[in-house]
Amino acid sequence: MSAKEHLYGRKRRPSKGREGTRTALYLRVSTADQKPDLQYDGLRAYAAHASLEVVQDYCDVGVSGRREGRPQLNALMAAVRNHEIDCVLVWKFDRFARSTRHLLVALEEFNHLGVRFVSIQDQVDTDSPMGRAMFTIIGAMAELESSLISERVTAGMRAAESRGKHLGRPATQQRIIREIETLATSTDLSIRQIQSKIAGRVSRSVVGEVTKRARAVQPAAL
Numbered sequence: 001m002s003a004k005e006h007l008y009g010r011k012r013r014p015s016k017g018r019e020g021t022r023t024a025l026y027l028r029v030s031t032a033d034q035k036p037d038l039q040y041d042g043l044r045a046y047a048a049h050a051s052l053e054v055v056q057d058y059c060d061v062g063v064s065g066r067r068e069g070r071p072q073l074n075a076l077m078a079a080v081r082n083h084e085i086d087c088v089l090v091w092k093f094d095r096f097a098r099s100t101r102h103l104l105v106a107l108e109e110f111n112h113l114g115v116r117f118v119s120i121q122d123q124v125d126t127d128s129p130m131g132r133a134m135f136t137i138i139g140a141m142a143e144l145e146s147s148l149i150s151e152r153v154t155a156g157m158r159a160a161e162s163r164g165k166h167l168g169r170p171a172t173q174q175r176i177i178r179e180i181e182t183l184a185t186s187t188d189l190s191i192r193q194i195q196s197k198i199a200g201r202v203s204r205s206v207v208g209e210v211t212k213r214a215r216a217v218q219p220a221a222l
Helices: 037-049 071-081 100-113 129-162 174-186 191-197 204-217
Strands: 022-029 053-061 087-090 116-119
Touching (some): 037 053, 037 087, 100 116, 100 129, 174 191, 174 204, 191 204
Parallel strands (some): 022 053, 022 087, 087 116
């Protein structure tokens, strides 16, 4: 782990905590120059007001929100899966999740494990009716976004086809196919060797497909 990716702040003594109140704080700052003090102060104040016992702090420092490899987030999720935490407290959605999809997947996992999730600035608490409604809305929006993207891709492909544009892998030239067929039927060369003979002008999968087809129809030797 690099110096920029570490647990920021003091470690807490191991504590079982009161059942249902064991809370983990998750914080993230994008650069090593930034300080998470604002997030820490807000999270601790909320936890104290809500009678939540903070048993562990997790903070990724110098890590982009888009990056998948966040050591402290991974450690937090491991603790959740080990049933060591009852509540996850974050400052904002964008400090926690890489994307709407990532947020939805994490919330679904928390819901399955019975873990409460609170985002202070977004005013979302999955223990409240409004928080559960937000969870449903986020899921619906993610599904809608996926459907719209799929529809746009399909419409674009149809429009391209109507203009005579070829979609997908370019067709292999007939002269190259004939060259592969000749090598396949007149030699015992392997698919890799045939591809090497034609200077790798087409992929090995294409060479294999043409070779197998040519040798399958080749008359058996008397």
